[in-house]
Amino acid sequence: MTEQIMQAIRVYQYGGPEQLKLEDIPRPEPGLGEVLIRIHTAGVLPAEWKMRQGFFQTIFPASFPYIPGSAMAGVIEEVGPGVVSFQKGQAVFGRSTHGAYAEYTTTEVEPPALKPNTFSLLALKPKELSFAEAATLSGGATIAWTGLFGDGQLQKGQSVLIHGAAGGVGLFAVQFARWKGANVIATTSTANVNFVRALGAETVIDYTKTPFEQVVHNVDLVLDTIGGETLERSMHVLKAGGTLISLLEQPDQEKALALGISARKNSFAPTSEHLRSIANLIAEEKVKPVVGKLFPLHEAQQAHILSQSGHGRGRIVLQITA
Ligand SMILES: NC(=O)c1ccc[n+]([C@@H]2O[C@H](COP(=O)([O-])OP(=O)(O)OC[C@H]3O[C@@H](n4cnc5c(N)ncnc54)[C@H](OP(=O)(O)O)[C@@H]3O)[C@@H](O)[C@H]2O)c1
Structure with a gap:
C-alpha cells in the first residue's frame, strides 16, 4: 500500500518562529484505543511559542522533531483497534496528544483501560459551533x-x-x-x-x-x-x-x-466532561467563543509572532482544512 502523506509543521530545535518548518510527512495511523482525526482548525496557545523557545526544557523537554499544538477540531477519519467511544465521520474537538499543527493527528480516546497513563480530552462538536470556534475551547x-x-x-x-x-x-x-x-x-x-x-x-x-x-x-x-x-x-x-x-x-x-x-x-486537569459542559453552554448561547485572527497552516510562524506579542483579542486559530 502506498504511504499517505500529509502537511505538518515540525520543530527540530529550540529557537524563534523560524523553527516552525512546513513539511510533507507520513500520515499517522491510529494505534490501540486511538482515532485518526482530519484536523480542520488548531488553536494557537501561548504555551506553544514558550515550548518552541525552550522555556519548558528543564521541566518538559521536547522530543525533536515534534509537531506543535494540542487544541484542535476536526472529523474522525479512522478508528483504531479497541475504539468504542467514537466513530468514523464524527465531528469532534478537544486535545490531540500528538500535535495539532498538521492535516491529521492521532489521539487516545479509550484510556486508561487500554493504555495506562494516557488521558483523553475529546468530545463531539455541537453543530452550533464552527470548527474555528471549537478549536478555541481546549486550553482556553x-x-x-x-x-x-x-x-x-x-x-x-x-x-x-x-x-x-x-x-x-x-x-x-x-x-x-x-x-x-x-x-x-x-x-x-x-x-x-x-x-x-x-x-x-x-x-x-x-x-x-x-x-x-x-x-x-x-x-x-x-x-x-x-x-x-x-x-x-x-x-x-x-x-x-x-x-x-x-x-x-x-x-x-x-x-x-x-x-x-x-x-x-492552577492544578485541576480538564476532562472530556468539562468539554461537554462547556459545549452545551455555548450551544445554549449562554457563552460565546471568540476567534481572534485566522492563519493558514503555512503561516504558523506569523501566528506565533502574534501570540508571542502577548496582546490581542480572542484565540488565534490555524485554518488547516477549509
Ligand atoms: N498553567 C496553565 O494551565 C495555563 C493554561 C492556559 C494558559 N496559560 C497561560 O496563561 C496566559 C494567558 O493565556 P491566554 O491563552 O489567555 O493568552 P492570550 O490569548 O495571549 O491572551 C493574553 C491576554 O493578556 C492581556 N494582557 C497582557 N498584558 C496584560 C496586563 N498587564 N494586564 C491585563 N491583561 C494583559 C492581553 O490583552 P491586551 O491586548 O488587552 O493587553 C491578551 O488579551 C499565558 O501566559 C499562558 O501560557 C497557562
Missing part, C-alpha cells in the same frame, strides 16, 4: 473553567478579579463567572475595554491607565493570567481568606500566609 475555556470552579471554587454572589480578560482564557473566564452569578471585575488594555464589557464584566479596568488596586478591594478570588508583578500586586486586593489562582507561577507562600490568603498555581 477548559482552563478558565477549572481555574474558576476547580482550583478557585468560585460561588454565586462572590467577587472575582480576572486579569487578561480579552485573551483566550480570560474571555471565557469572564463569561463563566457571570454565568455562575459572580460579580466580575476584569483588566484589559484600552482597545479591548468595550469588548470585555460586552462579555459581561461589571467593572472593566484599563490596565494601561489605572492601577487595578486603586479600584479593586476585598475580592473573593483572583484569576491571574499574567504573572510577575501583576500576580504580586493582586495578592493585596483579596479579602482575608480569599484565593488567588495563577496560571503562570507559584505565588510567594510566605507573603500569602502574612496576608491571610490562599495563593497557588
Whole structure:
C-alpha cells in the first residue's frame, strides 16, 4: 500500500518562529484505543511559542522533531483497534496528544483501560459551533473553567478579579463567572475595554491607565493570567481568606500566609466532561467563543509572532482544512 502523506509543521530545535518548518510527512495511523482525526482548525496557545523557545526544557523537554499544538477540531477519519467511544465521520474537538499543527493527528480516546497513563480530552462538536470556534475551547475555556470552579471554587454572589480578560482564557473566564452569578471585575488594555464589557464584566479596568488596586478591594478570588508583578500586586486586593489562582507561577507562600490568603498555581486537569459542559453552554448561547485572527497552516510562524506579542483579542486559530 502506498504511504499517505500529509502537511505538518515540525520543530527540530529550540529557537524563534523560524523553527516552525512546513513539511510533507507520513500520515499517522491510529494505534490501540486511538482515532485518526482530519484536523480542520488548531488553536494557537501561548504555551506553544514558550515550548518552541525552550522555556519548558528543564521541566518538559521536547522530543525533536515534534509537531506543535494540542487544541484542535476536526472529523474522525479512522478508528483504531479497541475504539468504542467514537466513530468514523464524527465531528469532534478537544486535545490531540500528538500535535495539532498538521492535516491529521492521532489521539487516545479509550484510556486508561487500554493504555495506562494516557488521558483523553475529546468530545463531539455541537453543530452550533464552527470548527474555528471549537478549536478555541481546549486550553482556553477548559482552563478558565477549572481555574474558576476547580482550583478557585468560585460561588454565586462572590467577587472575582480576572486579569487578561480579552485573551483566550480570560474571555471565557469572564463569561463563566457571570454565568455562575459572580460579580466580575476584569483588566484589559484600552482597545479591548468595550469588548470585555460586552462579555459581561461589571467593572472593566484599563490596565494601561489605572492601577487595578486603586479600584479593586476585598475580592473573593483572583484569576491571574499574567504573572510577575501583576500576580504580586493582586495578592493585596483579596479579602482575608480569599484565593488567588495563577496560571503562570507559584505565588510567594510566605507573603500569602502574612496576608491571610490562599495563593497557588492552577492544578485541576480538564476532562472530556468539562468539554461537554462547556459545549452545551455555548450551544445554549449562554457563552460565546471568540476567534481572534485566522492563519493558514503555512503561516504558523506569523501566528506565533502574534501570540508571542502577548496582546490581542480572542484565540488565534490555524485554518488547516477549509
Ligand atoms: N498553567 C496553565 O494551565 C495555563 C493554561 C492556559 C494558559 N496559560 C497561560 O496563561 C496566559 C494567558 O493565556 P491566554 O491563552 O489567555 O493568552 P492570550 O490569548 O495571549 O491572551 C493574553 C491576554 O493578556 C492581556 N494582557 C497582557 N498584558 C496584560 C496586563 N498587564 N494586564 C491585563 N491583561 C494583559 C492581553 O490583552 P491586551 O491586548 O488587552 O493587553 C491578551 O488579551 C499565558 O501566559 C499562558 O501560557 C497557562
